[in-house]
Amino acid sequence: MRLAEIFERVVGPESSVAFRAYDGSTAGPQDADVTVVVRTPVALHYLAQAPGALGLTRAYVSGHLDLEGDMYTALRRMSDVALDGAFTLGDVARIVRSVGWEKFVNRVAPPPQEVQPRRLLGRGIRHSKARDAEAIHHHYDVSNAFYELVLGPSMTYTCAVYPDADASLEQAQFHKHDLVARKLGLESGMRLLDVGCGWGGMVMHVAREYGVRALGVTLSAQQAEWAQERIEKEGLSHLAEVRHMDYRDVPDGTYDRVSSIGLTEHIGKRNVPDYFASLHAKLRPGGRLLNHCITRPDNHSPAMRRNGVINRYVFPDGELEGPGWLQTQMNEAGFEIRHQENLREHYALTLRDWCANLERNWDEALGEVDIGTARVWRMYMAGSRLGFERNVVQLHQILGVKLDGTESRMPLRPRFEP
Known part of the structure; x- marks a missing residue:
């Protein structure tokens, strides 16, 4: 079996994807608008060596x-393989015959964009301050200019909320x-802390x-520097500030509201329990927390x-984690839950x-990051869009109140939409 046919068999002949390999073989519909090319x-x-999504990612990024x-x-048509699939032992045997056993057993190092476990282990246990800083540095300290090309003028790297189908990303x-x-x-x-x-x-x-006095904290030095420059440019320094700081180091008991987006x-x-307890401690009585985060559909689906x-x-x-579990942890930390909603379609x-921005600015983006990093972003954002559309992941906002005695200081019928 020729190489292109192996790929077609793994993906499935009904995927409407064409294949072309370096051995000259082709497979799939000749008029397909998507073609996977096996170059080497x-x-x-x-x-x-890593059947399924990881192997595909390594091959594409490199x-x-x-x-x-x-x-x-492409990912939508090949989703079963791109997200969870794997080659069978028979497929691997065909690959070995195609490339030769000696070449096959010589292990190929992952591309440099892949975080190696030993790199993180060198910064301590999971979610220690030093290791969290390293993890944030990996993703967010890429290039502020690159993020501007992808995110647009708002420089907001979280789920937007579309007031209608025709709204722009900025709106x-x-x-x-x-x-x-x-x-x-x-x-x-009021005083707001945005963690x-x-x-x-x-x-x-x-x-x-x-007219709120707001402090934002981030573990990314590049983000803090960019934000402070923008705050000064907009003439908001008397009200707004962003610090390069761990949220755990912010003093307690001094804020009217906390947002975690x-x-x-x-x-x-x-x-998570200590996280919500920490945010509860930073609020004055009657204060509110809005927690906005990506979730999994339930507490049993794979994390x-x-x-x-x-x-x-x-x-x-x-x-x-699942939204129900997170809501319970907020409740256990002392918050009275007042509202919750799922915005997964908005994240899609x-x-x-964001994908459209990257494609439109592709050449300029390659002036800011190497092509492997740009390929990571292209694949990850397209795959994430598919994940939100297919309910693999969700986006929840949960509103909690730190009671003042028994008083919530909430209106009887709050209206959150304008």
Whole structure:
């Protein structure tokens, strides 16, 4: 069996994907708008050594496997293989015969974009301050200019909320920040702590739109530097500040509201109870917490695999939990739960727009990062879009209140939409 036919058999002849291999073989429909190209034997080594998603990712990121056509379309058609599939022993045997046993057994090192476990282990146990800083550095300290090309002017790297189907990404990010502000009941003169603040989008929004004094903290030095420059440029320094700081080091008992937008995924399950307890301690009585994070559909579906593609290439040490479990932990930490909603369709739309930005700015992006990193982003964002569409992952906002005695200080019928 020729190489292209092996790939077609693994993916499935009904996938509407064409295949072309370096041995001259082809398979699949000749008029397909998506073609997988096997450029070198190294692609086969990667797939045989790590069957399934990890091997495919290594081969694609390193350029030994290529794609002609749209990444999202390809992953949607090959989703069973791209997400969870694997070569059978028979497939591996055919690959060995094709490349030769001696070449096959010579192990090929993963591409440099893959985080090696020993690198993180050198920074301590999972979710220690030093190791968390290293994990955040890997993903967020890539290039602020690269992030601007992907995220657009808002520089907001979290799920947007689309007020209608025709809304732009910028309108949707503004609407998301405003939705969080309304859920928190922000008013002029209040103090907001935004943990895991990224490039300061929420901090600047509430300072500009609500007159709120806001502090954002992030473990990314590049994010903090960029955010502070933007705050000064917009003339918001009297209200807004972003610090390069661990949220655990922020003093307790001094804030009216806390927002956590996209941080919980980095905390680690065993640390979640202490995380919510810490945020509860930072609030004054009657204060509110809005926790916005990616979740898994339930407490039994697979969490983010420690040795999977996302942990190795995108979010080292990332962990996802079910919304019910997270809500319970907030409750156990002392919060009264007042509202919860799932925004997974909105994240699929957000990723659609980020993918479009990357493709539109591809050549410019390659001036900021190496092509392997750009390929990681292309694959990861397209795959994540598919995951939200197919309910593999979700996005939940949970609103909790730190009671003042028995008083919640919530309106009887709060309206969060304008």
